[in-house]
Amino acid sequence: MRRLSLAPIVFAMLAACAAHAAAAPGAAAGTEPASEARLPAPVMPAGLVSIPIAERLQSLAAREDAPRVWEEENAVGVHPEEVIRRADAALKTLLTRTEPLAGASPAAPEAAALAADAAARVTASLIENPVDDPLDDALLAPHPAPLDYVLLEAKTCFSQGRLKDLEELLPLLDGHPLRSYAELWRITLGLKAAPDDPAEHYAFERFIELHRGEYVAERAATDYLEIAEDRLNAEAFRKIYDRLEWNQTEPAVAAWKAYYDLEEAVAKNRGRAEALAAAKRLYRDASPVSKTPFRKLGDAVARADRSWLWTRVVLLVQKGAGAETKRALAALPRPELPAPIAELHLILDRPQTWLRRQKRLAALPPRLAVFAALRLARSAPADAARVALAAVDPQAGAFWRTLVWSQIGFTATTRLDPRANDWFARAGDALPLDSPAVSNPGQIAAWRARAALRAGNWYALGRFIDAMPADAARGETWIYWKARSLEARGLKDLAHREYALIADNITFYGKLADDALGRPYAFSRPPAAMPAGDEVARWGRNPSVQRAEAFYRMNLFYEGHREWNWAMRGISPEDAVALAAYARRERLIHRMINTSMKSGTALVVIEQRFPRPHAALIERAAAAQQLPAAWIYGLIRQESRFIPAVSSAVGARGLMQVMPGTAAWMARHLGIENFAQAHLTGLEMNLVLGTAYLRMLEEDMGGSRVLATAAYNAGPNRARIWRDTLKDAMEAAVFIETIPYHETREYVKNVLANTHTYAMLEKTPAERFTTLAGRVLPNLEKTADLP
Structure with a gap:
């Protein structure tokens, strides 16, 4: 089949772009922009919509002479009075219907009706009186240059593995500031196509040298080390590795470095102990361990230290790496296995089935009991506790008992199981966090402290923080809770000394420390003279x-x-x-x-x-939902950093990072016809849907901003599950610090701290941060089924 040339298509595309640029206002030959204000007209990328709402939804204008574009099938919109009427009708149906609507609650609360009605009204208001903000262009992408389209096509060729097409485009990119990236894509595809061709390896080395000092060379060197992998010898690896400025700690690169260091130390019988210890630490902390460099590193450690073979198995069980655990078990001599290989595989694959078959747990050999308890601890901590009580505690050594109970307590705490603190207590203090047999030692230490915090055991909390690795213990989080533990024990002077270490920071714990010391909050500390010129x-x-x-x-x-x-x-x-x-x-x-x-x-x-672009627009949307504009700003700052076109890895889009399913649900209940996901990155549409959804979450969560913020990030169902673990009211800071998801935990802290700072910027009397956070109450009411 004859392959079509891309060149004519690309030249036609460039000609069209040039014609578009020439036709733009102010683009007359020989003219220069008069000032910074004369920026090129902003556009959004293909497939995204960012047209002003007055134009995009002009069909909503309540005027007889308005164009009736809402009758077109592809138009988005309804009459403004119709928006309100439809919202009222839909929500009355929700409140009275006995059978659930698709994607909706069988009985949504009155709060949802209020939020949706407000969203309908602000939608109509924004269309009747569109906001003219001088910072509009700050939230839109500038006009791409003509050659940018060629580079984007080259990137598509790279992602699709079309080497020949990419090579054809390269000459067109001469003079483009990103041409070197297209060249990197070309040599990357060339090496992947012919990994044993010396010419392709030389091309990479030459590229890295040619672009030394640029980030593209750093990227090229990192990619080359990962693509070439075991085709390199130690000398070739180190030649490239030594040129890295940033990425020497990239997991795969670091694993190869440890591998070559260990091989060299063993061969020369010099520095063997140090190289072996470093390799064990890196393997212990590695994820995922199934990749080639980690497999090679693990095998090298096993060759250098045969006693480590069982330790490797124990590590892999803790990591939940079933396939790699089976591979490691196969390397163990059969006499060293604690049970037949088939039984060990059953424990890995179907631990509950294995447990049901055990007639007498106390008769289990100690190593088998440790193996099974560690596997069960990942999925069923209560069952792991049964095995530990019956077979691990009576027979295994102190280290293994501590390891098993620590892993049981760790999983239980991340599930907010009230038994977690007792299970951690059974672990005692014999777990050395620097042991090569303990997976995720830092996580275990942190969650042990969180278990004590949630249980209100302040004395133990301070002790656990002191036992943490130094870098973790001196972080903001644990400095604050160390101070709280000291204060709870009456050691006020020592507590204030700890608070002072983080006070004046514009952060969650910095603000709480300010409250504890009775200080004014940190705000702006600019240089004596702002930079200019x-x-x-x-x-x-x-x-x-x-x-x-x-x-x-x-x-x-x-x-x-x-x-x-x-x-x-x-x-x-x-x-x-x-x-x-x-x-x-x-x-x-x-x-x-x-x-x-x-x-x-x-x-x-x-x-x-803490910028405030689109202030009039955001404040109007927030006011319609009876939400503080500072909260909306704080959330947007964390969600998107004010990039309207950004999309997350899970598909959330726009300023407020609204999920497509949530947007469709909201649009249906607001009566917005012909809504498409492309509209979700429009500023107004995103704000209307996002603020209405946040209002629904706030009402659904009993007015708690902490819970509503957590629900916005992790989903309302998870927030309800976390809330349902409460029997009594809990200090919000304790609740937040024990949220099981790291992303959501940090998200809630940042949004609340952002909100407080934005409230200060608005020059409104900002409440004390401790009061803003408040307390989280148990759930006493039936909740809606929000998306």
């Missing part, structure tokens, strides 16, 4: 910043962030403020926030860290 403009000449901006105008945020961060290597606090000012000038709000945070705690420009 060339201090700011010089960042526009930085090649990495230029490449980042090229990525951003194509909505390639991940790639852009890497280049931007590369430019910030070793940046001083003063330069961070200047680069953040440049980001503000270029309307890169997300980079302004992140860059400003690099200036640390002693130099804080609050307007850079």
Whole structure:
């Protein structure tokens, strides 16, 4: 079959782009933009909609002379009075219907009716009186350059493995700031197609040398080490490894480094103990262990230390790596196995079936009991506790007893099981956190402390924090709770000394520490003179910043962030403020926030860290739902960093990162016809749906912002499950710190801290942060079935 050439298509595309640019207002030949305000018209990427709501939903205008575009099948909209009427009708149905509607609750509460009605009214209001905000363009992507479309096509060729098409596009990208990336994609596909061809390996080495000092070389070196893998020898690996500035700690790269170090130490019989200990630590902390470098590393450790074979099995059971555990068991001599291989496989695959078959747990051999208890601890901690009481405690050594009970307590605490604290107590204090046989030692230590915190055992909490690895114990979280444990024991002076270490930070625990000390909250600490002129403009000449901006105008945020961060290597606090000012000038709000945070705690420009774009629009949408605008800002700052076109890994989209299913559910109940997911990245639509949903969650969670914020991130069902574990009211800080999901735990902390800071920026009397967080009450009411 004859392959069509891409060149004519690409040239036609470029001609169309040039014609579009020439037709743009103010694009007359020889003209220059008069000022910074004359920016190119912002556009969104293909498939996304960001047209002003007055134009996009003009059919809602309540005027007889309005164009009746709502009669078209592909139009989005209804008459504003119809929006309200439909919302009322739909919600009356929800409140009286005995059979559930598709995707809706059989009996949604009155709160849902209020929220949806408010959303309907604000939708109509926004269309009748669209907000004209001078920062509109700050939340939209700039117009891509003509050659950007060629680069995007080249990226598509790379992702689809179309090497020939990619090679055909390369000459068209001469002069584009990101041409080196297209070249990297070409040599990557070439090496994958011919991994044993010396010419392809040389091409990578030459590329890395040619682009030394650029992030693309760092990326190329990292990719090369992972693609070439075991085709490299120690000398070739180290030659590339030594050129890395950032990525020497990438898991796969670090595993190969430990492997070569161990092989060399064994061969030369020099530094063997140190290399072996480092390899064991890295394997202990590795995830996933099934990848080639970790398998090779594990095998190398086993060759160097045969006594480690059973330790490897124990580690893999704790990690839940069933296939790798079976592989490790196969390497053990049969006399060293605690049971027939078939029985060990049954424990791994169907632990409950194995447990039901046991007539007398006390008769289990100690190593088999440890193996089974560790496997059960991952899925059924209560059953693991039965095995531990019957067979581990009477027969196994102190270390193994402590390990088993620690893993049982760890799983139970992450499930908010009230027995977790007692199970951790059975573990005692004999677990060495630096042991190569303990998987996730830092997690175990943290969750042991959380179990004591949730149980209100302040003395034990302080002891557990002291036993943590030093870097964890000196983090904000455990400094605060160490102070609380000291205060609860009457050691007020020592507690205040701990609080003072984190007070004045614009963070969740920093604000709580301020409250504990009775201090005013930290706010803005700008430099004596804000950067201006060339201090700011010089960042526009930085090649990495230029490449980042090229990525951003194509909505390639991940790639852009890497280049931007590369430019910030070793940046001083003063330069961070200047680069953040440049980001503000270029309307890169997300980079302004992140860059400003690099200036640390002693130099804080609050307007850079907590911007308020689209203030009129956001405040109107928040007011319609009777929500504080500061909460909406705090949530958006955490969700999207004010990038309207961003999508999460799970598909959430837009400023408020609304899930498509939730958006469709909301749109149905607001009477918005012909709603499509493309509309979800429109500013107004996203705000209307997101704020209405947040209001529903707040009402559903009994007015608790803590629970509503957790539900917005993890879903209402999970938030209800966590709340249902409460028998009495709980201090919000304790509840939040014991949320089982790391992402949700940090999300709630950040959103609440953001909300409080935004309230201070609004110059309204901000309540004390401890009061804002409040307490979380048990669930006493029937809740709605929200999506």
